[in-house]
Amino acid sequence: xxxxxxxxxxxxxxxxxxxxxxxxxxxxxxxxxxxxxxxxxxxxxxxxxxxxxxxxxxxxxxxxxxxxxxxxxxxxxxxxxxxxxxxxxxxxxxxxxxxxxxxxxxxxxxxxxxxxxxxxxxxxxxxxxxxxxxxxxxxxxxxxxxxxxxxxxxxxxxxxxxxxxxxxxxxxxxxxxxxxxxxxxxxxxxxxxxxxxxxxxxxxxxxxxxxxxxxxxxxxxxxxxxxxxxxxxxxxxxxxxxxxxxxxxxxxxxxxxxxxxxxxxxxx
Numbered sequence: 001x002x003x004x005x006x007x008x009x010x011x012x013x014x015x016x017x018x019x020x021x022x023x024x025x026x027x028x029x030x031x032x033x034x035x036x037x038x039x040x041x042x043x044x045x046x047x048x049x050x051x052x053x054x055x056x057x058x059x060x061x062x063x064x065x066x067x068x069x070x071x072x073x074x075x076x077x078x079x080x081x082x083x084x085x086x087x088x089x090x091x092x093x094x095x096x097x098x099x100x101x102x103x104x105x106x107x108x109x110x111x112x113x114x115x116x117x118x119x120x121x122x123x124x125x126x127x128x129x130x131x132x133x134x135x136x137x138x139x140x141x142x143x144x145x146x147x148x149x150x151x152x153x154x155x156x157x158x159x160x161x162x163x164x165x166x167x168x169x170x171x172x173x174x175x176x177x178x179x180x181x182x183x184x185x186x187x188x189x190x191x192x193x194x195x196x197x198x199x200x201x202x203x204x205x206x207x208x209x210x211x212x213x214x215x216x217x218x219x220x221x222x223x224x225x226x227x228x229x230x231x232x233x234x235x236x237x238x239x240x241x242x243x244x245x246x247x248x249x250x251x252x253x254x255x256x257x258x259x260x261x262x263x264x265x266x267x268x
Contacts, residue, residue: 021095168246170203
């Protein structure tokens with residue numbers, strides 16, 4: 001039973017980061033269909049799955065840490081945390097690869113719901129023969145042209161791209177490093193675990209101050225015709241790539257950040 005629980009932890013991490021990566025394409029769908037608000041509303045169905053997975057991931061991982069500490073097992077426990085981050089990287093790669101397919105399928109879903117205003121009809125189509133046909137028709141290989149940017153576009157993207165790497169790395173490693181810090185300072189593990197909210201809070205502030213306004217402003221520019229949809233799509237692809245790089249950076253930050261959290265928890 002314990003082994004099954006351990007296997008579920010990376011699976012939940014995969015779901016969270018896969019849906020998180022696909023979320024970048026929602027703005028493309030909103031621009032393409034002209035129904036931005038509806039696109040975000042329908043995507044919230046996927047967000048529910050992500051939040052449900054996150055609800056189970058943290059307690060399962062916490063229980064694993066508590067069990068190991070109770071059994072005086074302090075050796076080689078970092079491997080599970082690294083597997084979780086590996087699952088995050090693989091999920092992000094899968095999401096990047098499937099963004100073109102997802103945006104086509106999701107555009108169909110948004111258009112269908114806009115016409116019929118029926119969630120039941122939308123779900124029935126998804127699980128029907130027509131739905132399977134839609135999936136087959138929507139499958140495309142990502143276009144390499146989407147990673148070709150003009151000098152002007154590259155210049156504007158540099159800061160959001162680099163900051164998004166840092167933000168994703170911090171958000172990916174925040175709760176993991178605080179839990180792993182429990183192995184380093186078992187007597188202060190509750191304090192260490194509570195510090196992740198401060199770490200994640202800082203990353204969230206940067207996200208809302210830099211990356212989100214950048215995407216929102218670009219979305220408005222596409223709607224108003226100031227920039228082409230193709231340029232917007234390329235920006236989304238690059239931010240998705242920065243998300244993948246962020247999960248890789250998280251591997252490097254895991255142990256050092258756990259050490260810092262452990263020291264801070266002793267000083268408080």
